[in-house]
Amino acid sequence: MAERSWSLGGALRGLFTTPVVDDEMWDDLEAALIGADFGPDLTDEILDHLRSEVDRLRITDPADVKRLLRETIEERLAAHDPTLRLSERPAVVLVVGVNGVGKTTTIGKFAKFLTGYQRSVVVGAADTFRAAAVDQLATWAERAGAGVVRPQQQGQDPASVAYQTVERAIADGTDIAIIDTAGRLQTKAGLMDELAKVRRVVEKLAPIAEVLLVLDGTTGQNGVAQAQAFIEHAGVTGLVITKLDGSAKGGFVLRVQQQTGIPIKLIGQGEGIGDLTGFTPHVFAQSLVP
Amino acid sequence: MATFGTLSDRLTQTFSALRTKGKLSPADVDGTVREIRRALLDADVALPVVKDFTGRVRERALGDEVNKALNPAQQVVKIVNDELVTILGGEQRRLQFAKSGPTVIMLAGLQGAGKTTLAGKLAKWLKNDGHTPMLVAADLQRPNAVQQLQVVGEQAGASVYAPEPGNGVGDPVRVAKDAMKVARDKQHDVVIVDTAGRLGVDAELMKQAASIRKAVDPDEVLFVIDAMIGQDAVATAQAFQEGVDFTGVVLSKLDGDARGGAALSVASVTGRPIMFASTGEGLDDFEPFHPDRMASRILDLGDILTLIEQA
Numbered sequence: 261m262a263e264r265s266w267s268l269g270g271a272l273r274g275l276f277t278t279p280v281v282d283d284e285m286w287d288d289l290e291a292a293l294i295g296a297d298f299g300p301d302l303t304d305e306i307l308d309h310l311r312s313e314v315d316r317l318r319i320t321d322p323a324d325v326k327r328l329l330r331e332t333i334e335e336r337l338a339a340h341d342p343t344l345r346l347s348e349r350p351a352v353v354l355v356v357g358v359n360g361v362g363k364t365t366t367i368g369k370f371a372k373f374l375t376g377y378q379r380s381v382v383v384g385a386a387d388t389f390r391a392a393a394v395d396q397l398a399t400w401a402e403r404a405g406a407g408v409v410r411p412q413q414q415g416q417d418p419a420s421v422a423y424q425t426v427e428r429a430i431a432d433g434t435d436i437a438i439i440d441t442a443g444r445l446q447t448k449a450g451l452m453d454e455l456a457k458v459r460r461v462v463e464k465l466a467p468i469a470e471v472l473l474v475l476d477g478t479t480g481q482n483g484v485a486q487a488q489a490f491i492e493h494a495g496v497t498g499l500v501i502t503k504l505d506g507s508a509k510g511g512f513v514l515r516v517q518q519q520t521g522i523p524i525k526l527i528g529q530g531e532g533i534g535d536l537t538g539f540t541p542h543v544f545a546q547s548l549v550p
Numbered sequence: 551m552a553t554f555g556t557l558s559d560r561l562t563q564t565f566s567a568l569r570t571k572g573k574l575s576p577a578d579v580d581g582t583v584r585e586i587r588r589a590l591l592d593a594d595v596a597l598p599v600v601k602d603f604t605g606r607v608r609e610r611a612l613g614d615e616v617n618k619a620l621n622p623a624q625q626v627v628k629i630v631n632d633e634l635v636t637i638l639g640g641e642q643r644r645l646q647f648a649k650s651g652p653t654v655i656m657l658a659g660l661q662g663a664g665k666t667t668l669a670g671k672l673a674k675w676l677k678n679d680g681h682t683p684m685l686v687a688a689d690l691q692r693p694n695a696v697q698q699l700q701v702v703g704e705q706a707g708a709s710v711y712a713p714e715p716g717n718g719v720g721d722p723v724r725v726a727k728d729a730m731k732v733a734r735d736k737q738h739d740v741v742i743v744d745t746a747g748r749l750g751v752d753a754e755l756m757k758q759a760a761s762i763r764k765a766v767d768p769d770e771v772l773f774v775i776d777a778m779i780g781q782d783a784v785a786t787a788q789a790f791q792e793g794v795d796f797t798g799v800v801l802s803k804l805d806g807d808a809r810g811g812a813a814l815s816v817a818s819v820t821g822r823p824i825m826f827a828s829t830g831e832g833l834d835d836f837e838p839f840h841p842d843r844m845a846s847r848i849l850d851l852g853d854i855l856t857l858i859e860q861a
């Protein structure tokens with residue numbers, strides 16, 4: 261596999277080829293982790309851990325430090341189960357997140373992924389706010405071979421569109437209903453309450469199988485605040501990390517997982533309909549620290 | 551946000567311990583600089599920029615201006631604040647208008663940064679100022695970007711040039727080129743070109759952006775960047791600077807609680823001025839950029855100044 265631009269490969273290159281474990285190596289490693297958005301606290305924590313392991317195991321070869329780093333990251337990522345729970349019928353999936361992170365695009369890709377496995381899918385355009393958001397979702401639905409429920413009028417209450425989507429999934433015997441919501445910053449109390457309402461209203465018809473929080477891979481430390489707020493207001497069950505086809509490393513998601521215990525379930529790596537994969541800690545750690 | 555003010559608290563503590571000394575030792579200064587470094591990293595300022603910045607602060611803090619000051623601790627905080635404002639506001643300036651013919655403003659940036667929304671905001675703002683802006687739909691990639699711009703244009707009361715349906719159909723360079731003739735014929739005095747979001751590492755799309763730039767010969771190329779972006783701000787800003795060579799920066803989504811360290815990263819690495827702040831989804835949520843407000847947002851130093859005065 262070609263080295264991905266978001267891997268730490270570039271930042272680490274040369275780092276572990278020095279003959280000895282010395283201060284310079286530790287400084288460079290710190291710079292690489294900070295540069296990958298792990299944040300100062302988690303970076304210190306990881307470095308402390310590595311240092312004590314290096315002492316304990318009497319490691320002298322930097323190549324072994326690199327292996328340790330990869331294992332540490334993988335271990336932390338693997339502490340949570342990334343399996344999607346979609347066994348209910350219909351399985352209702354609510355997709356939430358701040359503005360512009362890739363919610364609607366992810367729904368398009370995810371719907372295609374599911375129809376590819378012969379599951380019937382309907383998507384609900386409960387973003388009744390953003391300009392052309394409904395059309396955008398409808399375009400994706402068409403590409404994915406999924407049905408779409410549109411609002412009956414401009415600016416309709418998102419909760420009622422969500423309700424109608426699930427209602428239709430039940431009536432048609434559709435396997436999976438995915439509901440798109442408008443982007444909202446986690447600091448906007450009114451908009452966060454609106455999400456709680458969408459949940460409540462949908463749950464009158466069917467339990468919600470997954471609430472996926474989409475996080476933009478280019479985000480910095482604010483990602484943690486986003487996750488905390490959406491967990492509180494929307495009951496998030498899984499994370500989707502998008503835009504990992506760029507040069508950002510997405511290290512903040514480790515902090516998010518560690519602080520919230522919510523697993524990463526999907527990874528977005530492009531604007532094409534096929535650019536979505538499940539999350540495998542081993543592959544992720546291997547790509548990050550090649 | 552939970553971490554807000556912790557720098558304030560820590561620095562106030564450090565400084566009140568120093569107060570009795572009257573003079574700062576290099577060790578005192580190092581301790582302070584370490585706290586500032588950490589706070590900048592928490593605010594997502596890029597590491598190379600943090601290093602540069604703290605290096606300069608350290609040097610000045612050890613110099614005469616601090617040793618001769620009545621309250622050295624306070625003087626250090628003032629230096630930090632001054633340095634921040636200097637970088638953020640280095641070359642504060644307004645929009646550049648064309649001397650003849652329509653003024654062309656091209657928007658560029660990563661996917662989802664807020665370009666299309668900004669196109670509407672700029673159009674509305676310019677219209678209120680007596681201009682006759684025309685929006686150009688040169689994002690033919692993102693699903694229904696053309697419709698989005700049409701809706702936004704309607705909300706702003708500005709006309710939209712959208713000859714192609716988009717969703718992968720049409721050539722954005724061609725649209726941009728044709729738009730210039732249309733603008734002249736219809737006597738629009740400002741042309742705002744919306745472009746597709748693209749990654750810094752996407753060489754092909756970056757070349758397309760450069761071709762659009764060449765086709766419209768803009769007076770301003772505004773690089774729109776999300777205030778929530780992390781350490782990648784530097785690589786991305788550099789890629790756009792090399793790829794399209796923007797003339798100014800717009801920081802978006804400042805209505806959230808991100809500290810916005812990217813502002814410092816981008817301003818100091820590219821030397822381009824931050825011209826506007828985007829502060830919401832509505833078309834009026836937009837204002838000229840204020841370096842002093844941004845400085846206190848990133849480091850929350852305003853409070854420290856008062857706290858030290860009272861200590």
Ligand SMILES: Nc1nc2c(ncn2[C@@H]2O[C@H](COP(=O)(O)OP(=O)(O)OP(=O)(O)O)[C@@H](O)[C@H]2O)c(=O)[nH]1
Pocket residue numbers: 357358359360361362363364365366387390393441442443444474502503504505506528529530531535661662692747749
């Ligand atoms: N490169 C890249 N771009 C992506 C990815 N996912 C989404 N995008 C792009 O990001 C932009 C925003 O995506 P949307 O799906 O509209 O995001 P959203 O969260 O629905 O946005 P709002 O509804 O406005 O809050 C679009 O230009 C997408 O094509 C990804 O994994 N990689």
Ligand SMILES: Nc1nc2c(ncn2[C@@H]2O[C@H](COP(=O)(O)OP(=O)(O)OP(=O)(O)O)[C@@H](O)[C@H]2O)c(=O)[nH]1
Pocket residue numbers: 359360390443445659660661662663664665666667668689692695745746747748802803804805806828829830831835
């Ligand atoms: N809260 C907030 N949301 C914003 C701001 N600017 C834009 N948005 C939202 O961010 C999302 C993306 O904005 P767009 O204008 O579509 O971004 P774009 O850069 O054109 O995106 P692409 O064309 O997909 O690359 C939308 O949901 C906007 O409403 C802002 O300043 N604050």
Ligand SMILES: [Mg+2]
Pocket residue numbers: 363364365387393440441442443
């Ligand atoms: Mg959307």
Ligand SMILES: [Mg+2]
Pocket residue numbers: 665666667689692695744745746747
């Ligand atoms: Mg756009």
